[in-house]
Amino acid sequence: MEIPLLLVVSVFFLSISITYAVRAMALRHGWVSVTDFRRTNEKRVPLLGGIAIFVGVFVSNLIWNFDFAASFLFSSILLVCVGVFDDILELRPRYKFLAHLLAVGMWFYLTPYESTILSQLPIPEAIGYLVGGFWFIGIINALNMIDGMDGESSSVAIISALCLFAVSTNVGTSQFSLSLAVACMGFLLYNFPPAKIYLGESGSSLLGFLLAGLSLHTMVEPFQWWHVLAPLFLLSFPEIDAVLAMYRRFKNNTSISVGDRDHLHHKLQKIDFSVRQTLIIIVCASLYSALTTVALLEAQSASLASMISILALGGLLLLLGATLYFEKKRALLLSSYSQGMIKKHLALTEELFFDANHFNGMVIDLLPYYKELQTRGLLAVQDFLRDTSELLRNNFPNAQFKLIGLYTLVSIHPEGALTPEIQQKVAGDFFVLLDRNRVRKNGDGLPWGLSFCTNKYSKEQFFKLLGRDLQIQESFSKVS
Template sequence: MIYWWLIPAVAGASLILTAVLRRYALARSIVDIPNSRSSHSIPTPRGGGVAIVLAFLLVLPVLAWAQLVPTAALIAIGGAGALVAVIGFMDDHGHIAARWRLLGHFCAAVWALFWLGGLPAITLFGVSLDLGWLGYVLAALYLVWMLNLYNFMDGIDGIASVEAMSACLGACLLYWLSGFESQIWAPLILAMAVGGFLFWNFPPARIFMGDAGSGFLGMVLGVVSIQSAWTSPQLLWVWLILLGVFVVDATFTLIRRLIRGDKVYEAHRSHAYQFASRKYRKHLPVTLAVGVINIGWLWPIAFCVTYFGLDGALGLIIAYIPLIILAVKFHAGEIEKNQTLGS
């Protein structure tokens, strides 16, 4: 209990750092100017996600010293997250070619998997599968997809922050209820770092997260999910369920654009959440809806997996079916009526 002071300390540090970064971005004209691909209409400073990165990374030595999180896991999370954040920060301030960004992302994934020991055996419909070296490959692809999908989904005010906070706090509650208290600290500290930033990012946002923050969140959440699976295989399914809104929308949109032959690395606004924000002409209802879905639908299913022994893969299918229906309903991956292919 002696270390619970870290919770308000991290949230407060993130809150103050975001304010400082906002002033810095305004002074240096690091501002997102609305264009045809944007989901906002007012020029807004960006790069505030660096506050999340700093507030989280600076407390990792404390977690290691107090032995609240295994040292190898902290090295995996901190090293991979920091590398992704640096790449994102450089891209926010200039431009890095997509191929070099991708190479950096895979380097971060390999670093994390080296320290974690790869992907543990996973349980699929009651069958334990040890994938060996194939597990390393699949885990690397998973981590790179997680950080990129988080970048794709950070397109309206507050949505990436609400997703991270609800998933992390939901996981912490599940850990506590299911006897995995040792796993609580990493997601709890991450949630607090995001919470301080959310004060400034809540609709209408006064600063955007930027690639440094969104990529960092995606990578850290991915690493934490794999690390938790070493404690219990069912926990990987729990994280995939809790992050279902982002996973389904981003993956469904990507597949649809690939089938159509789009250049998937080009900016667009054809995710379901972007169509929804234009339909309702506000970001707030969509951002709040994501929180409600996470708490009211996805968390109870994840609870059934950890507490009642529901098969994780079956729980994932149950959780994702309504999300896929929503993706179809809100035209995920379709071309806007006022656009043409490649415009």
């Protein structure tokens, strides 16, 4: 299979030049990143990097690979336009999701079903379209979620696209995959840490869309059932990160569209890896996934494919488990130190006395913030605990405070001390405190870890935290 050298060269230099021009335009018009709880750096970085990749990929493919590229071009135009508007105006998530659905629907309308790996599955065509749509939406959002660190999404896209180029037997798929990888290489020159430009919503959504579609186009003859696993392993890193993010947000009762600072790249940085070291680890994980994809497609028997899948999955879970273990261990060590700091700044009681049938309680779980502070040293922990203790003393001078475990503060308040107005004020003050200490985890509702409980609301959860049974006999309870 011959790949035009002019295709590679033109895509690379077109991507570089368009990225430079888009960056200058974004700076001139103020289309830059917003400093919030996810990006706490003071530097405002230009957005709209997706425009450069879009132009670099499609201008060249319209010349050398139009028949194959047409379906991707026409279906992704709306996706990129909505992404650009979001980078500039910050659209509501529902509008972006609608754009994703329309783009996916257009792609399936323009793409013959028989040319995709879905046609090889023993399922009705209608179910195949649903599976394909779920795959598209999932990968688009997964690439969007990992776009929280300089160079991450573009590096993952380069490795994935090069793998698709290597394994595909279809000339159109190979040329398009190679052009995508080369366009991302040109962009990465500006996106490598410290980044001079970000992909933005337009770029991360485009990369997810193109990779999802290309992976569905990649088929090896003769087809075997284990070939279906190849796309799953190829994009396993963003998939795992997205699944963990969804679980985290459901667990904390926050919107799935609200970002946080607990993605895998954040966790790696919390255990003392620098941004560049974290990027190297992610690149190695992506290479591992790409090699697994190649091995699966080359496997000649089901037993060999099963062994490859089990070993590859085990390796990925080992990396994930090690990351979570060391993050947890570091946080627990830090929380042990903080126990003495809390006692220094806040008067704690060994026992809580309250009327079990009429009480007002508050819970603050500090562990999520310890995880963030652990990368900054003990002084950062000390400042955070001092500020938290001051906030509690000023708002609740008559409350009883008890430390449950190593990092959970529980308090009992007099009647009238936790009215809805006071709860709202405390939540707002706590957000201000989190912003000041640069550990904010969410953007709406109550701050993560903060909850209010009464005998009528969240009573069961409150008693479970205290280690008490709801079936109490006496009117007053004492918790030691």
